[in-house]
Amino acid sequence: MHAVVSIKQVPDTSEVRIDPRTNTMIRSGVPSIVNPEDVHAVEEAVRLKERFGGKVTVVTMGPTQAINALREAVSLGADVAILCADRGFAGADTLATSYVIWKAIQRVDREDPVDIMLCGRQALDGDTGQVPPGVATRLGWPQLTSVLKIDEIDFEERFVRVHRLVEGGREIVRSTLPAVITCTRELNAPRYATFPNMVRAARFQPQIWDKAALGIADDDPNIGLRGSPTIVSKVWAPAPRQRSGTTNIDGSDPDRAAAELAEVLSGLGLTRSTHVSPVTAVPASAAGGEL
Template sequence: MHFVVCLKQVPDTSEVRIDPITNTLMREGVPSIINPYDAHGLEEAIRLKEKVGGKVTIVSMGPPQAKEALKKAMTFGADRAILLSDRAFGGSDSLATAYILSSAIQKIQETDPIDLVFAGKEAIDGDTAQTGPGIAQRLDFPQLTYAIKIQELTETTVTVERKTESGRQIVQAQLPALITVEKELNDLRYASLPNMMKAAAYEPEVWDVKSLSFDTKKMGLKGSPTSVSRIFAPPGRSGGEIMDGTKDPAATVATVVQKLFQQNIIMVNPLAKGGKS
């Protein structure tokens, strides 16, 4: 089977700062990492390859330095890595990104049929959760989102347990299909020495805008219907008020209730008997 993993290199958001003047992310000096959700998609693809046979191809869009993320991904057991890199791709939002990635996957599909495409639920530098479904829509693939377990994979179908707001759901789709994954799907492995040696000598393929029949009107800033108008850090929360209720619990409760009324957190129900809430 052929598994394709969409992978993104992102800044480590735990160390990202925001420029107060330009309202943009300050990436200088911030280390880049593999998007954590994508890493779990890669792990699952490799596990399936080890279980049923086949190969894993990684596809990523980014600047030339994103090669480092691809080389690192190769240390876990992938077989091929493709970087989509061109100035024309710069500024692409999730819609334009989905167009570029799906075009590359279509090219791969022409010569090497694909069974499953994996993508992280979202990228930690954007949190839109739109790119994976956008790729599936353009490829006309069934999409199984928020996967936390691959229950069964046959030659023609995949069965997935997915997380929902109200619980869990078991869904099945015909292959080829696209799956977006949660971190609960698996535990990440450590890179093996043989794979590390192989990755050190490996050079990812680089495809630019001339490599595919791209419509330049659908990429970059011109092809992006959305834009970020402002980025800001949320205001810090105060420590709150601490009350010692050990000496007079009843009085403390009465004080807390009074404060909740004053701040309209709880209100009097005029329809209640006696006017009580």
């Protein structure tokens, strides 16, 4: 069994602060972490390896610091780690990123055929969830997004059955292998790294693949800024809308406040039967919501 996991190093958004003067993000001192859902993808791949034997390859695209993310995956049980790094990749949006990851998976697959690819559902910083569908589409492999559970997997018969989160419930889907699976937090509980794995990870030197290693020509229009159809034209901190004419209700006497509120609510047209019995019969004093 050969599982490939693509991961992303992201800033820990809970630590990100906005400079109120300039409306820009204060990045300094913000720790980088492995995107949380990607950790679940690594965990699931390692569990498959433990069950079926084989190996786990982890891939990322990014600057040299992203080696730390790969090392963390190694500490959790990944065997091979590949960093796609090249100045030409800079400024990539999701389409250009999926092109590079696709090239990497193609090479990995040529050298040792891949049975399954796992990724996090979406990244903490951008929340787009677009790279896995991009890679799956380019590979021509089925994509199974928002997976809650791998129900059944058979590398001999080459199929997988998963539970996917969908609107209003869950869906059980059967797919051929290889397939691309995007993982939710519900899929598993990631382990802690063992001490020997941490030692191994600390010394681990990932392979670094540049354009040439990936078979990407210098003038390939699909990478970096040139291969990115989207641009960010403006960034700002959202401001709440304040309402004029707020009515203050005195809350010092709870019963009185509750009575006033109840009147406001009935004036607004309340209860489950609102659309059956309109508010026409509500006392006129309350109908406008004025107090």
